[in-house]
Amino acid sequence: MQNKQLTAGDIIGLGFMAFAFFLGAGNLIFPPFAGYQAGENTPLAMLGFLITAVGLPLAGLIAVAKSEGKVMRMLPPVAATILASAIYIIIGPAFAAPRTSLVAFEIGVKPFIDHTDAMVNIAGLVLNQAQLVFTLIFFTIVMLLSLFPGRLMDSVGKVLTPLLIALLVGLAISVIMFAGGNMPAATGDYALHPLSKGIVEGYNTMDTLASLMFGMLIIDLLRKKGIADIKLQTNYLTKAAFIAAAGLAFVYISLFYLGATAGDLAKGASNGGQILTNYVNQQFGDYGNIALALVVSLACLTTAVGLVTSCSDYFSELFPILPYRLLVVLLSVVCAVVANVGLSQLISISIPVLMMVYPVAIALVLMTFLERFFRRPKLTHRISLLVALLFGIFDGLKVAAASMKSFDVSDTSPFASALIQFVAWVSPVMSELPLYDQGMAWLVPTLVAVVVCIIIGHSSKPTAANA
CATH class of the missing domain: 1.20.1740 (Amino acid/polyamine transporter I)
Structure with a gap:
């Protein structure tokens, strides 16, 4: 054909x-x-x-x-x-x-x-x-x-x-x-x-x-x-x-x-x-x-x-x-x-989720373009995206906690109260990261993970499964 x-x-x-x-x-x-x-x-x-x-x-x-x-x-x-x-x-x-x-x-x-x-x-x-x-x-x-x-x-x-x-x-x-x-x-x-x-x-x-x-x-x-x-x-x-x-x-x-x-x-x-x-x-x-x-x-x-x-x-x-x-x-x-349901309700519900997923999408695009530079592309992809997800999850939880706090949801929900307390406990450490206040605490750790994976990949011979 x-x-x-x-x-x-x-x-x-x-x-x-x-x-x-x-x-x-x-x-x-x-x-x-x-x-x-x-x-x-x-x-x-x-x-x-x-x-x-x-x-x-x-x-x-x-x-x-x-x-x-x-x-x-x-x-x-x-x-x-x-x-x-x-x-x-x-x-x-x-x-x-x-x-x-x-x-x-x-x-x-x-x-x-x-x-x-x-x-x-x-x-x-x-x-x-x-x-x-x-x-x-x-x-x-x-x-x-x-x-x-x-x-x-x-x-x-x-x-x-x-x-x-x-x-x-x-x-x-x-x-x-x-x-x-x-x-x-x-x-x-x-x-x-x-x-x-x-x-x-x-x-x-x-x-x-x-x-x-x-x-x-x-x-x-x-x-x-x-x-x-x-x-x-x-x-x-x-x-x-x-x-x-x-x-x-x-x-x-x-x-x-x-x-x-x-x-x-x-x-x-x-x-x-x-x-x-x-x-x-x-x-x-x-x-x-x-x-x-x-x-x-x-x-x-x-x-x-x-x-x-x-x-x-x-x-x-x-x-x-x-x-x-x-x-x-x-x-x-x-x-x-x-x-x-209403536009404002959709935004308030969806923004925390978007904050969690968006860093992973950006990291995925970045990894695709850099793939030829990696000795272990699968390992680098997985570690970098995992780091982006973990820090992105915190960015999302921070937004969710702030939203719950502003609407006094914690007064009626034990889950909301626990989430707000967790974010308050972790924030002093996370705030030391660059771009934390702009909702991009994931960026520097992800780039560091990429660099580390490149160094590790070039310091050892890749196996067939990871090549």
Whole structure:
């Protein structure tokens, strides 16, 4: 059977699809507020943000391509399955996928009904049911698009994404033409160390986790398109990764500049969504608000499709008894249910878990690129990821304890009280680590573990099992 190849248009469509999967509404909200706070230090803060919000996801996709879709192959099978499942659940039905509909509703729908009398009917239902109705419609569309993964590159990459990009380009041009006042003085951490603050801020996108999922999804889509040659798969995925990264960088730079020059439009804003909404409303009025709602809704929709498709594909392979299409329906229903828990509740529950898993994902990407330098790659992978996990667990527990303490949960829960006491006991030792206050206590120990493994590996001859 002759191996099929993609045309230039197909590769561009593949890159557009990857870009759309990454660009959720959260990616539109973080940069404007960061730019507003960074002010005159915007170039350095923007550079830091691009490193983690663009560089790491790009590295994640390339790592998946480099490992031929088997980025976790150096781990024990059980550990690899647990880690992969945790990532898919966190980025899928537990948090990221439900969040897409909530953010789409908050920015794309709620502004148009906020000033409506609560007793006025909307499509036969009262106002307080609007979120439920929107969520059901949103995930019904997600389900229909996800049921046919072979057509994803056509429906998302060649139809939805060009429309999304056209709207974003229009917004970017307007930012350049109608920029507000001069950049204000930097505030908070952006005044002291804008580069590192921008790096930490970039973690909020959580796209490094998503890159491991989307990379495997794209490889699977290429196989369904008849691309059987591994070198071609790697080549196409790498090209798609750079297209997606270029699109993300374009959006982030535009939105950073918008926030930094927003002037009075940003005063009193508590998040980037408010700055973006104020800007669009002033420059374009009601038509601008409609266009913004369309941008946000499309961004959230394409991301949700990517997440549901990836999760369904993974778990259908893990559990062959569950067909792909059945999982698409089940996950869409679960996402709709979880979304109605509320955005703040989802964030408070999920952040500690993300703090535990994210360091492992970053370390995994790093190990994949450094693999050829290791005499004992399996040993180095396992030790480094274990160190990242252990210190990441403490970072997560610290966040969980702080959340419980602020809500006085320890007064009613013995577990919460014990957790808070444990964190307080260990904190004096952990606080001596660099970057502890920024939630990255795992970074230095992990790098030390890598160096130690390199030294040990080169001081002894590797066995066949570890080579």
